[in-house]
Each structure stands twice: as structure tokens, then as C-alpha cells.
Amino acid sequence: MKIQKLKPEEILGLLSGIVLSYIMFILSMLMSDVLHFSNQIVVWVNIGLVVFFLILGHYIVSRKVIDEKKRTEDIIGLKSNLLGFFLWLIVIIIATLLNIEINPTAIRTGGYLTILLITLILLYMNKKGIN
Incomplete structure (x- = not known):
């Protein structure tokens, strides 16, 4: 197994992603009480x-210093995370409307299994050259 050394920009990107996640967490907690x-x-x-947000922070800060493969992986990660997030959010909303309580x-x-499945599909499609 090869240990990969991260560039300083990549570490800064991951840290900025953590900050973005924390800000989103605080805002959503405040808004959930209001709404x-x-x-x-x-x-x-x-x-x-x-x-x-971790992938977004990594991509925004380090997109100019990472190679094309990492950049493509970041873009696939962003797409699959958004798509999986909204698909699962729809499932949760439907369950809420039907008064079905789901364990946290x-x-x-x-x-995250939905996101993982979409990520694997997008990586497979990218490997096969299917857009």
C-alpha cells in the first residue's frame, strides 16, 4: 500500500471543508428551531x-495544484454527494409526510449508502468513458 503525501493546499482545502461543514451545522440547527x-x-x-463540504473545500483550495485524476475524483465526489443527498432527503421527506419515524x-x-452507490456508478461510468 502506497502512502500518499498531501500538498499543503490539499490540507488547507480539507480544513476549509471542515469549517464549511461546521458553519452549515450551526446554521441548520438555528434554522430548524425557527422553522x-x-x-x-x-x-x-x-x-x-x-x-x-470536505470535498468542496479540497476542490476549491487545491484545484490548481492537484493532477487531473484527483480533480476528476473531486468532481465525481461533489456530483454524487449532491445527488445522493437530495435523493435521500426526498425519501426522508416522504417518510415524514407518511408519519414514518426512522432511526437516526x-x-x-x-x-451514505445511497451516496456510495451513486459514487460507484459515476466512477464506473467515468472509467468506461460514459458521460
Whole structure:
């Protein structure tokens, strides 16, 4: 196994992603109290975008110093995280409207499995050259 050394810009990008995630978490907690959202929606909104913001921070800060392969992986990660987040958010909203309570662990697991599945599909399509 080859250990990959990160460039300073990549580390700064990941740290900025952590800051973005923290800001999003604080804002969503404040807004959930004001708007009276369902708890399971708040759980997914808070935890569902963490990986997206990490990848976004990495991409924004280090896109000029990373190679094309890493840049493509970041873009695929951003696309799959957004698509998976919103697909799972729709599932959570439908469950809320039908008065179905979902365990917070199941919310996180189902959401991240959805994101993982979409990521694997997009990576496969990229490898095969399918746009």
C-alpha cells in the first residue's frame, strides 16, 4: 500500500471543508428551531452534507495544484454527494409526510449508502468513458 503525501493546499482545502461543514451545522440547527422542521429531516441535513463540504473545500483550495485524476475524483465526489443527498432527503421527506419515524442511525446509514452507490456508478461510468 502506497502512502500518499498531501500538498499543503490539499490540507488547507480539507480544513476549509471542515469549517464549511461546521458553519452549515450551526446554521441548520438555528434554522430548524425557527422553522420547526421534523427531527429526522434535521438529522439528515446536518450529517448528509459533511462529506460534500470536505470535498468542496479540497476542490476549491487545491484545484490548481492537484493532477487531473484527483480533480476528476473531486468532481465525481461533489456530483454524487449532491445527488445522493437530495435523493435521500426526498425519501426522508416522504417518510415524514407518511408519519414514518426512522432511526437516526438508519437515516445516516441509508443516506451514505445511497451516496456510495451513486459514487460507484459515476466512477464506473467515468472509467468506461460514459458521460
